[in-house]
Amino acid sequence: MKSLLPFLTFNGNAMEALNYYKEVFYDLDVEYLQEYGPETPELTGKIMQAVISLNGQQIMLNDSSLPEEFNFTPSMSFYIECRDLNEIELYYRKLKRNAAILVPLDEYGPGRHFAHVQDRFGLSWQLNFSK
Incomplete structure (x- = not known):
């Protein structure tokens, strides 16, 4: 390959x-x-x-050059491991505009911040920051 x-x-x-x-x-x-x-x-x-x-x-x-419509689904997403809390908050703030918030940004477990957003184009982004 x-x-x-x-x-x-x-x-x-x-x-x-x-x-x-x-x-x-x-x-x-x-x-x-x-x-x-x-x-x-x-x-x-x-x-x-x-x-x-x-x-x-x-x-x-x-x-697409075809008249058929293609759609994205949350079952496939981009997973981003963020460098720090500021970075995850920045990406979340930008991606959530006109988007579907699948999992809101919050602390899920000690020192782990996470969010899952489907943006306005239908692409899904999982954002993670672990201390």
């Missing part, structure tokens, strides 16, 4: 999601971005393929 990457397919709002995640995560880098070209005018401004890096973890994303 050469590599294994998460691949996220959006329904026409991948660019909006990409810009949103750049605001949420201070260590997100866009490594590659290709939009659909003139041969597919109905997809103008949409992402054909992008690779982002979030704290060194590469993730691919695109907008």
